[in-house]
Amino acid sequence: MTTTQTQFETVIGLEVHVQLSTHTKMFCSCQNIFGEDPNTQVCPVCLGLPGSLPVVNKKALEFAIRIGCALGCKINSFVKFDRKNYYYPDCPKNYQISQFDKPICYEGAIDIPTEDGTHKTIGITRAHLEEDAGKLVHADDCSLVDYNRTGTPLLEIVSEPDMRSPQEAYDYLQKLKLILSYLDVSDCDMEKGSLRCDANVSIREMGATEFGTKTELKNMNSFKAVRTALEYEINRQHKVVLSGDKVIQETLLWDENKMMTVSMRSKEAAHDYRYFPEPDLVPFTVEQSTIDEVKHHLPELPEPKLNRFIDEYKLSEYDATIIIQERCKANFFEDCLKIYPDGKKVSNWLNGAVLQEMNARKSEITDINLTPERLVELIKKVDDDTISNLVAKDVLGMMLDSGKSSAEIIDEKGLAQVSDDGALDALIDELVNEHQNIVEQIKAGKDSAVGFLVGQAMKKSQGKANPKKVGELIKRRLLDG
Amino acid sequence: MISEDDVKYVAGLSRIYLQDHEVGSLQKDLEKIIGYVEKLQKLDVTDIEPTSHALPLTNVFRDDEIKPSLDRTETMKIAVDQRDGAFKVPKVIE
Numbered sequence: 358m359t360t361t362q363t364q365f366e367t368v369i370g371l372e373v374h375v376q377l378s379t380h381t382k383m384f385c386s387c388q389n390i391f392g393e394d395p396n397t398q399v400c401p402v403c404l405g406l407p408g409s410l411p412v413v414n415k416k417a418l419e420f421a422i423r424i425g426c427a428l429g430c431k432i433n434s435f436v437k438f439d440r441k442n443y444y445y446p447d448c449p450k451n452y453q454i455s456q457f458d459k460p461i462c463y464e465g466a467i468d469i470p471t472e473d474g475t476h477k478t479i480g481i482t483r484a485h486l487e488e489d490a491g492k493l494v495h496a497d498d499c500s501l502v503d504y505n506r507t508g509t510p511l512l513e514i515v516s517e518p519d520m521r522s523p524q525e526a527y528d529y530l531q532k533l534k535l536i537l538s539y540l541d542v543s544d545c546d547m548e549k550g551s552l553r554c555d556a557n558v559s560i561r562e563m564g565a566t567e568f569g570t571k572t573e574l575k576n577m578n579s580f581k582a583v584r585t586a587l588e589y590e591i592n593r594q595h596k597v598v599l600s601g602d603k604v605i606q607e608t609l610l611w612d613e614n615k616m617m618t619v620s621m622r623s624k625e626a627a628h629d630y631r632y633f634p635e636p637d638l639v640p641f642t643v644e645q646s647t648i649d650e651v652k653h654h655l656p657e658l659p660e661p662k663l664n665r666f667i668d669e670y671k672l673s674e675y676d677a678t679i680i681i682q683e684r685c686k687a688n689f690f691e692d693c694l695k696i697y698p699d700g701k702k703v704s705n706w707l708n709g710a711v712l713q714e715m716n717a718r719k720s721e722i723t724d725i726n727l728t729p730e731r732l733v734e735l736i737k738k739v740d741d742d743t744i745s746n747l748v749a750k751d752v753l754g755m756m757l758d759s760g761k762s763s764a765e766i767i768d769e770k771g772l773a774q775v776s777d778d779g780a781l782d783a784l785i786d787e788l789v790n791e792h793q794n795i796v797e798q799i800k801a802g803k804d805s806a807v808g809f810l811v812g813q814a815m816k817k818s819q820g821k822a823n824p825k826k827v828g829e830l831i832k833r834r835l836l837d838g
Numbered sequence: 839m840i841s842e843d844d845v846k847y848v849a850g851l852s853r854i855y856l857q858d859h860e861v862g863s864l865q866k867d868l869e870k871i872i873g874y875v876e877k878l879q880k881l882d883v884t885d886i887e888p889t890s891h892a893l894p895l896t897n898v899f900r901d902d903e904i905k906p907s908l909d910r911t912e913t914m915k916i917a918v919d920q921r922d923g924a925f926k927v928p929k930v931i932e
């Protein structure tokens with residue numbers, strides 16, 4: 358290896374397609390729905406039949422403005438649609454209605470965290486509205502086309518080539534998804550294809566100002582796949598350049614099974630889209646008052662919420678970060694805090710036992726039979742020593758299974774802690790007899806041995822003994838005597 | 839100048855299959871059309887707003903309300919070939 362090995366810099370830009378969760382499609386009144394039988398959600402507009410005319414869905418335009426505002430974009434006061442011409446069976450009218458030179462949103466930004474605890478700003482070039490194409494399934498002998506997805510409203514969010522590593526690309530996607538999830542504009546489900554990401558990547562010698570030749574990566578179906586595909590592709594480009602060859606500008610498909618990028622040998626002709634204004638749609642004007650109205654109604658976004666939770670409820674950044682990952686969880690948290698003062702305790706429950714139950718049930722916090730009132734009631738049962746923390750976790754599971762309150766369950770199952778001196782004394786008598794050696798250790802000053810006896814007491818009482826009380830009684834008996 | 843290759847390229851983009859003898863005459867036609875556009879290019883349009891639509895209308899919307907789609911049996915009548923409710927086309931990926 359030579360000492361003058363070339364150092365490369367990676368340059369990544371991302372194009373994210375967000376399916377908007379409007380009730381109907383972008384340009385017709387067919388239902389915008391996933392998973393129906395092929396070609397059951399189509400009309401003459403979807404099929405591009407002669408004489409059919411598109412009409413813009415007002416809601417889709419509103420959603421686009423909402424997203425633009427949340428991403429700090431400027432909103433164009435004049436919006437028009439254009440035809441992007443291409444021939445492929447997924448698009449029966451041979452053009453996609455998109456936006457060329459007057460995208461609805463432009464010049465925004467997203468901040469991503471960096472390793473040194475600060476943040477880096479990734480520019481957003483533009484975000485434009487367009488319609489989705491149909492779905493192709495390739496069989497051995499033919500391709501099969503389902504036009505249900507045709508006309509689904511998409512917002513394509515194009516970033517600046519500001520990312521310098523696959524991890525930065527991953528962080529950008531996470532942040533974008535988090536913001537989108539707060540806006541009620543998309544279900545953001547990658548498995549359903551509601552969020553799709555293509556990546557442009559190139560390398561250049563460190564310090565160079567010109568960009569290298571880029572390749573476009575497609576077909577990644579998770580954020581992790583985007584990161585892995587980028588790692589693979591950057592490595593491939595390094596090898597090409599170091600061997601003295603040139604990177605060819607092309608579209609590559611990520612093959613998740615082979616874990617490699619493969620050249621897309623499609624029968625689609627070279628890209629020459631010949632954009633021109635869509636004659637079937639008149640232009641749109643967006644008034645400043647409309648934009649102000651949208652901004653006014655934006656929910657509190659993840660980042661301000663994070664900072665407020667840290668400030669107002671004294672949460673650690675780590676705890677607050679997990680809480681705000683889902684808007685419904687953040688709301689749940691705040692509803693608890695309206696009736697209970699200890700944010701740290703509530704967050705421990707939400708990020709611990711409640712999260713486990715949610716995962717076990719594969720459900721959101723809103724779907725697990727739990728209200729903020731019920732959770733707070735349970736936490737208070739631990740506070741006042743009615744039950745131990747351990748038993749409380751079991752009670753939580755039973756609450757969710759039965760829909761009953763913690764009080765009802767503790768009553769029915771007789772789970773209330775035994776704190777009564779008499780009953781506990783009898784229990785300790787047994788333990789002292791059974792564990793003479795431990796008793797000696799405690800008397801010799803080994804504090805941790807007390808914990809062992811408390812553990813045994815919990816076991817014997819099936820979790821019902823008050824551990825604090827047991828510990829005190831053991832110490833009093835063995836040490837003070 | 840429009841070359842024969844330009845004509846073939848443009849025809850290819852639009853999936854128009856030309857006979858060899860058609861290329862020459864289309865080349866002349868295209869040259870005339872492009873020539874006319876070039877004439878227009880000479881006009882000074884500095885202060886004129888680009889026209890994006892011939893109709894003097896803006897903001898034509900539709901409310902987000904679902905209406906019934908076509909019945910699939912109806913839809914598939916226009917399919918040249920079909921399988922399992924999907925349009926069957928020649929394989930488009932290798």
Ligand SMILES: [Zn+2]
Binds near residue numbers: 385398400402508
């Ligand atoms: Zn339709």
